[in-house]
Amino acid sequence: MATTTAEPQARKRRRKTRTKNISPLPPLVASHFKIAQIDLTPGKEHVFCPSCENWTPITGVLGTPVLVPHHTTPYHDRTATPRRCSNTNRRIILDIAVETWREQLVERTEVSASVASRRATRVLPKPKGRSVPAASQLKPVPLSAEQVRRVFRQHQEQCLACRGEATDRTGQTLSCPDGERLAITFLRLVRQEPKRQAVREFFARERRRFDREYAKAAPKRGAGWAAVLPAVQSADQLRRTVPQGARLTEGPEVPLDRLAPRQAAEQAEQGQLACERCGAAESSLADAVAAGWCRITRRLHCGRCAARFPAWARIPF
Template sequence: MITTPAMPKASKRRRKTRTPNVNHRPPVIASKLKVTEIDLTPGKEHMACPDCSTWVPITGMLGTPKLVPHHTGRAKAAERRRCTAGSNRQITIDVQADAVRTQLVEGAPTAASRRATKVLPKPKVKPAPAASQIKPAPLSAEQVRRVFRQHQQQCLACKGEVKNRDGQLLPCPDGERLAVTFLRLLRQEPKRQAVREFFARERRRFDRQYAATAPVKRASEWAAVQVRVSDADAARKVLPRGDRPADGPSLPQEPQDVEAYDRRQAELGRHARTGRPAEEAPAQPECANCGTTELNFVRAAAAGWRQVLRRTYCSRCADRFPNWMRTQF
């Protein structure tokens, strides 16, 4: 039995090492690293290796700080391959642990603000009506009075605080226009009220008249409908079976010329039994319903003959079928 040796995995990185080996490459400056690439928590100093981007413990913090020998992959999971360029590399700690922690805390809100926010649907707003569709609202004396009072409270000219060079008070054209409009509407209010009452009385009178005439109108409409329904029933009873009560020609259920139809069917059956080719069939077309014949198919096509369900019909018999069933030769 042949056993396959297991592939060696990356070993666990020791936090403290007692090796005097030092990497010949220049040391890594801690102040030039990003805040997210180094952790100077006392007793848990770690740093991302600049060569393999693997988080590696820092040893020798009291003497010569350097990265511990490590593999490039994750411990106990990845392939066992030593990071030769980054192992035992010296580190120059020129920053304080508190400063690194402060920068990391201050950068967290900035990173959170860069994240995509939830997309909120825009409210559906109805399109604004055209200028010809806008109906102006009628003004009332009370509305103009409220606008006038609000204008007086905000306008300095209406309060008497604006003067010219001669010391005379300057009038306010807006306040004067609102006052004139208010007085005009106040004089017209009795007439407007009378017009509104007149239209209200007419509306009530129309509603009463409509309610009184509605039953009579409904009865007359129903009587007219009953007459049309009875006429349609009578016309339907007069028509033979298979016909339709319409303006167009009816569709017969049985052939009009039974003898010609039987003769045609017998001839078609004889052709099917003898197996004669199509060129030996009779050259004169014959209507499958009425038995009418034509000299040839060219004259039949010119006369409006059509094929319905692979049968030949003259123009009169073919018109009784719908258009989607009729095909030309």
């Protein structure tokens, strides 16, 4: 009878590391971490290790929560030399309920989404362009034959029709209207160039002649002003000596006792006419007309006072 030997089976590995070793460092507090640095999902408790800055599982949640033994480098980094983190088996106090942590995580997510939606786009500076001058400020620049020749040469280098390489369906060579217009303009400017040069020389001579005459007349104008300057200075001194408010020109004095409208009406009934401004009187209307009396704004003025007003305001009798 043959005997069979059973193959040894590996023992089931523990889901989480269980050890009685506890780090002597002071325990961490879950409430001191940010909401995004701790995960309290049941069965998947993790925390962001402040020493090695790696996500580390938490074991012994129902008893003494501690950080599982871990290295300072992530587990998928095989190139680095593994080194035990100082927070291995360090205790952590879970003073936050799972429901409270979830509510805070939802609020943070909503706030982050709203802030991202409110974030303004980047403002690009608007380029500062030069202001366009008005039509009255534009200064036309005269064309020269050399400028038109350069433009015509550039057009010939880029245009196939001007070089005779453009043909239609029937094989006939096409003509370029732009090239013809530039050629006509160039020939016209070449013909007009002697006349234009003569006009420019004429204006240059006139300008030089005007400058010479102006330079000769400058001393005379200065001498004339030097002769008049003493009279102007004496007139200014006389004007300063006149008291303010005094009468500067000859003329009738303004009457201080003017006749009231009622008195003027009584005089008119008696056959006498009185000037509204100076108080001069005439015995009859014929004498007033002969003396040049006028009616200004429905009031009588003698000829001397009426001359102070414009002609359109004077209404003769």
